[in-house]
Amino acid sequence: MAHRRGGGRAGWWLGWLALAVLGLGIFLLQSAIDRNRRRRDKLKAADELMYFPSGKLLAAVAGEYRLPVADYAWLQIAQYAGAHMGMIDQEENYRWVGNATEVVGELDPHFVTPYVFGAQLLGWDAEQPAEAIALLRKGFERNPLAWELPFQAGFIAYMQMKDYDLAGYYFSVAAELPGVWAIAPRMAAASYAQTGDFELTRELWTRTYENQPNPKVREIAREQLLHLVGLEVNALQAAVDSLTIHLGRAPATLDEVLALGFVEQIPSEPFGGRFILRGGKVRDSHVDYTQAVIAQLQQLVNRYRAEQRALPGSADDLVRAGYLKEVPAEPFGGAFTITDGRVGTTSKLP
């Protein structure tokens, strides 16, 4: 029995030694395999992603485990792309992006992020904007409420393709979807402005101006609308000038310009005023009103300075001192200002 225990102890130590040797062997072999794999992965990872199994087949085989399999495929894409960011165009086989994303789409059709991410890789890294937009379109067919997809398509069309009409279309689609970033209608308007489509641009900016709860975004929309009014005044003025040359006299009204076909339509004025023709010059009716109010306020400021021996800091000071019942509304959505005794408006008048 003692002999067996002694032999057992030697065997016990030998066993541990063997285990340590085998453990070391496992460690060394695994390290060698990892080194080899890293070298090979560098060369083959894109090919592997390129030849991902068919999404349809994977979806059928994975059954109710489709979502975790999609997650796994997504992690592969994210890790590979992370390691190769900025180099995908050099690999000349960027198509793995679309293929791998399509596989994820088959497995989990409502997983939106891979489409956006894949399109970013294709659009910016691989410089294949048309392929990027095609990928986003596929995603949008499966997720018609995912605003990120048309928004990203608009962004790529705008920034990379310089196709402003296409960009405007995608931004408009995104702007209609729930949860969209506030910037989407502005992007749509800006895109259409590049194409000269004032009507749609005005509509989009007006919608932003009227519906946007964020005051900063509203202010941007207001400024853009004012800029647009200026552009429309110029366009109408050009038509009036052409008609003046054609007739040998200035037209009496803008309706005459319209009736003779020198403009397709008289655009609506986004702030509730209208475009008028006076002395051969096109004007916004609100401009006349604004200038009249400024002149009246200036008289009150002058009176205030004479009687109070001080300058009012704002129109509210005039109300408090009883010179004015209430501060009139500025028709372009801005505010009347008094700076060093001079009355003005925050709006850049068209």
Next chain:
Amino acid sequence: MKLWALARNTFREAVRDKVLLTLMVIAFLVTAAARLVPELAAGEGTKIVQDMGLKSMTLFCVLIAVLVGGRLVYREIEKRTIFVILAKPVARWQFVLGKYLGLMLVLVVSVVLMTGWFALFMVIFRVPMTPQMLLAVLLLVMELAVVTSIAVLFSTFVTPISSAVFTFAVYFTGNMSTSLLYWGTRDKPMALQLVARLFYYVLPNLANFDITSAVVHRLPIDYARVGLSIGYALVYVAAALLVATLVFRRRNF
């Protein structure tokens, strides 16, 4: 009363089973391992944690149903305890149903424990939870009810290993039965189409119980489909247990 005694006994037996304990520990570890994912997931950590949590619960509960359920009746036969039980005034259908209910009790407790663990995990790591997740868990229980009935059916006439293999095969094909129907009926001879349709209705359609995509992506849930799926599970379980009883009645003890 007899049913409850059988079910309670089956439950006690199952919770002492090392397979159950091992699977539960692995399930807990896998759910916890999901915490490693967000760093790699490029902003999709929440979705992946939810997917992994719900689906690891499914996988491990199915494993419990298959591995523990497959041995239920066979072990009684092997240990000859079946003779003691059937010598008492216990009908064979009561024996089968009692075994089934006992295993379902084990599975429901496992699901509750795993759900609690998953919920705790989500609270700790601030992963958003939705009430619809509980609906996904309810449908998981329905799916387990179906898979367990298949496991009990096989355990009445084959060895535990064969039962596990057959139940897995049914589970695997039941998960892709819609695809099988599509492939089996597309441009195929009429006879093959009929066979494909027969398989489609005989095998459990486990895709009925999968609403994970809608839950994770917060899409509208089709409650009518959920109701129909629960009805389907109850009818399917009744049919499978009926077949199990008929098979079990033909055996001589």
